[in-house]
Each structure stands twice: as C-alpha cells, then as structure tokens.
Amino acid sequence: MGLLSVSIWLPILAGTVLLAIGRDENAHAVRWMALVAALASFLVTLPLVSGFDTASAAMQFQEKLPWIDRFKVQYHLGVDGISVWFVLLTAFITVVVVISAWEVITERVHQYMGAFLILSGLMVGVFSALDGLLFYVFFEATLIPMYIIIGMWGGPRRVYAAFKFFLYTLLGSLLMLVALLYLYYKSGGSFSILDWHKLPLPLSAQSLLFFAFFAAFSVKVPMWPVHTWLPDAHVEAPTGGSVVLAAIMLKLGAYGFLRFSLPITPDASREWAWFIIALSLIAVIYIGLVALVQLDMKKLVAYSSIAHMGFVTLGFFIFSELGISGGIVQMISHGFISGAMFLCIGVLYDRVHSREISSYGGVINTMPTFTAFAVFFAMANCGLPGTSGFVGEWMVILGTVKANFWLGLLAATTLVFGAAYTLWMVKRVYFGDVANADVRALADINRREFTMLAMLAAAVLWMGVYPKPFTDVMHASVTQLIRHVGQSKLN
Numbered sequence: 001m002g003l004l005s006v007s008i009w010l011p012i013l014a015g016t017v018l019l020a021i022g023r024d025e026n027a028h029a030v031r032w033m034a035l036v037a038a039l040a041s042f043l044v045t046l047p048l049v050s051g052f053d054t055a056s057a058a059m060q061f062q063e064k065l066p067w068i069d070r071f072k073v074q075y076h077l078g079v080d081g082i083s084v085w086f087v088l089l090t091a092f093i094t095v096v097v098v099i100s101a102w103e104v105i106t107e108r109v110h111q112y113m114g115a116f117l118i119l120s121g122l123m124v125g126v127f128s129a130l131d132g133l134l135f136y137v138f139f140e141a142t143l144i145p146m147y148i149i150i151g152m153w154g155g156p157r158r159v160y161a162a163f164k165f166f167l168y169t170l171l172g173s174l175l176m177l178v179a180l181l182y183l184y185y186k187s188g189g190s191f192s193i194l195d196w197h198k199l200p201l202p203l204s205a206q207s208l209l210f211f212a213f214f215a216a217f218s219v220k221v222p223m224w225p226v227h228t229w230l231p232d233a234h235v236e237a238p239t240g241g242s243v244v245l246a247a248i249m250l251k252l253g254a255y256g257f258l259r260f261s262l263p264i265t266p267d268a269s270r271e272w273a274w275f276i277i278a279l280s281l282i283a284v285i286y287i288g289l290v291a292l293v294q295l296d297m298k299k300l301v302a303y304s305s306i307a308h309m310g311f312v313t314l315g316f317f318i319f320s321e322l323g324i325s326g327g328i329v330q331m332i333s334h335g336f337i338s339g340a341m342f343l344c345i346g347v348l349y350d351r352v353h354s355r356e357i358s359s360y361g362g363v364i365n366t367m368p369t370f371t372a373f374a375v376f377f378a379m380a381n382c383g384l385p386g387t388s389g390f391v392g393e394w395m396v397i398l399g400t401v402k403a404n405f406w407l408g409l410l411a412a413t414t415l416v417f418g419a420a421y422t423l424w425m426v427k428r429v430y431f432g433d434v435a436n437a438d439v440r441a442l443a444d445i446n447r448r449e450f451t452m453l454a455m456l457a458a459a460v461l462w463m464g465v466y467p468k469p470f471t472d473v474m475h476a477s478v479t480q481l482i483r484h485v486g487q488s489k490l491n
Helices: 003-021 024-050 084-100 109-128 132-141 143-153 158-186 203-220 229-236 239-264 266-271 273-292 297-316 321-352 368-382 388-403 405-430 447-465 468-486
Strands: 060-068 073-079
Touching: 003 024, 003 060, 003 073, 003 084, 003 109, 024 084, 024 109, 073 109, 073 132, 084 109, 084 239, 084 321, 084 447, 084 468, 109 132, 109 143, 109 239, 132 143, 132 158, 132 239, 143 158, 143 239, 158 203, 158 229, 203 239, 203 266, 229 239, 229 297, 239 266, 239 297, 239 321, 239 468, 266 273, 266 468, 273 297, 273 405, 297 321, 297 388, 297 405, 321 368, 321 388, 321 447, 321 468, 368 388, 368 405, 368 447, 388 405, 388 447
Parallel strands: none
Antiparallel strands: 060 073
C-alpha cells in the first residue's frame, strides 16, 4: 500500500471507527481521535509534494491492483502536477474543519467527525483515481457524507437543501456513467483513463461525450445556470460543511474537465469552447451582480464562489498554459479563501446566531483580532496583490487578454464586482459604530479560532507572495495537456 492508498483509507477507516465506537458521553476523546487522524492523513500527503518530480509530466506514486478482473477494472491510483496539490489541500482543509468543530458541535460528535473524515478520504480518491469506474465510485460516494452533514447538522431548511444538493449532482452524473461505459467499449474493454486519452474518436462522438461530461462536472463546479443548489446548500450547511463544500467539493467538477473533457475530447473541447467561455463570463458578471444584492453573508460568499469558479472554467477553455495554470492556481487559492470566509461567518454565527448583514455593525470595536483576519480574507477575495486571490485571477486575465482582448476585459470586471460586494459586506459588518447590544456583547476569538484562521491566513500569504512552488509542480503536466489538446485525434 503506497502513500495515496494510505491518504485515502486512513481517514476513511478512522471515520468508520469513530462511527462505530463513538458516544456523546466520550465526545472529548472523539474530538482528539478525529484530530489525530486528520493530522496523520495530512502528514502522509506531504511526501507526495516533497518527493514529486517537477520535470516529469507522467503520473507519479502509481499503485495498480486488480479489482474486478472480469471487466478489467483496476484499483489504479496516481497523481500528476495537476492533481497532487488537491490531495494536499483536501487533507489540510480537513484538519481545519476538525478544529473548527471542536466546541461548536455538541451532539452526535462522533457521527459529525466520522462523516468528515470519510468524506476527506473519498475526495482524495477522486483526485487520485486513474481507473474510470474507480473515479465514478469515489465521485458519487462523496455525495453521501455531505448529504448527511447538511441533513443532520444544517439549518431549518436542511432537508430541502440536502435533497436539492443530492438530486442535482446525482442526476448530472448519470450521463457521465453512460459516457464511461461507451469509452470502455471503444477502448476494447479498458477502464484506464490514461488509455482513454489515446482514443481516436470522431468529432460527433467527442461532442456527445463532451456534453455527457459537462452534465456531471458543470453541476459540481457549479456553472450557470445549474448553480441554484449551491446557495441553498451553503446557507443550510453547518460551518464545516460550507467550508468543505466551497474549498474542495466544487473543485471536483473543475478537476473533471481537466482529467476527462480536455484530454479525451480535445476536438469537441475546441469546438464548444465558445459555449463554456460564454457560461463562464455569465458566472463572472451576472453572478457578481447577484452577490451585490445579498443580505445574508453566507449567500453572498456562496455567489462569490460561483463567480470565482467561472474564472477557473474560463482559464481552462482558452487553451493556453497561462490560462490553465491560472485556473488551477485559482482553484487552490479559492479553497483557502472561501473556506476562511465561511469560517469567519461561522465565528459570528456561533455568537449572535444570525447570518444577516443587518444584524451586525462595528464588530471591530469588540473583536479587533478577529476583524483583522476577516478583513484580510475579504481583501484576498477581492484579488489584492500579495494574496493568493490575486495570482490565479491575474494569470487567467492575462491569458484571456492574449487570446482575445474583449473577453479579457469582460473577465476583468470580476475584480470590480468582487471588490464591490465584498467591501460592501465588510463595511456594514465590521466597521462603524457598534450597532446593537449583540455586537457590544461579543468576545474576541479564542486560541482555537485563532489557530484555524492563522493556518489559512499563512496559506493565503504564502501562495500570494511566493506562488512558484505551486506553478513549478503543475508546469510539466499543464504543458503536456496543452500539447495533447492541440493535436487533433480526427482520423
């Protein structure tokens, strides 16, 4: 068993043990067991990056075992420069989520921690799977823990939000399953994703496959107009659920475009690039305007996530190294920033039990340390230079301008809208005079809250000031992907 298997199955087994032996009366021990398991899982992923050969575009740390011999299904794992950072990001965010729930979750603690650990392992499996059926199993299995997390620990409309989340994402994936079975047949009975990358498919077949993959991945991103499940899920989910949903689960769809749509259907990807670019720009501009009128902080950040993920898909489909690398950097950065912003909202909600912007005002007067973190993450969300939020957006804008100036100009409007809705929220919530007795009674963050926010702030600063390690790791894989997409597969 290699590092990837350990990083997948260690949290899954730990979560299963917590579900089996946990009781509310020993919640303190359950929390420590969950933290130890999350930290161990994170430490296991570090050698994947430190030992990664940045000069190679090949899959590394591969593991291959027979699974279902009759159909040539294999337990095949591996990572390249595109996927390795998401394995590390998933394990890192899981540690933060366990810390965030330490004092907040008081009922069914073992189930809560167990669900998140299992979800963490399944998401690592999605980023590591090189067998099509294995990918599909991990991809769909992630729905179950998140469905439970929203449905059990969510807000008043949690059942509605959980069902909507589950049905949208499940229905979108059914067409992908048909596409996987077609590729299995066309490849002579192979579920190897790497074999599928080499298939010479006609444009008509590629187009059908492209839209089958689009149905699954666009819902997961989510792209306009199949985004409506996300605000409901975010609003009703507990803080930890919102963090994982924004930081990791949205990336599963974007990652699918890179692993399936672009390399398997390169001609169809170029043929329908205008369609994806149009939807991406709608997300950037229209959803940015929708965020401007939100009165609920969680909804505002949820719509902000849709707009920022529009940048990701835009970068992928301009077919330049700068655009794809910028999209991947934006995915990682968004994981840090959106997760941190939902944690900040959770800190306020735990004290005041309201997400409405109108319930606050002058928080800086009673929570100065917390406000420093919150404003820092808000600035990163705006794309402030020196933060990770700037790097990815700037790379995508620059790549888009090189491809088409007017598309780049439209994409750049997200900087204006992002600053408008983020700063509007910051001004109303954090600055000015103390608005009411609830704000006057607020106590500043404790050591636990300081730790989880400091971890994310360090990541945002590191990536913003020195993004070279991130781009160096992905460079060879992105270059190979661009070269592959540029070579026609048509007979």
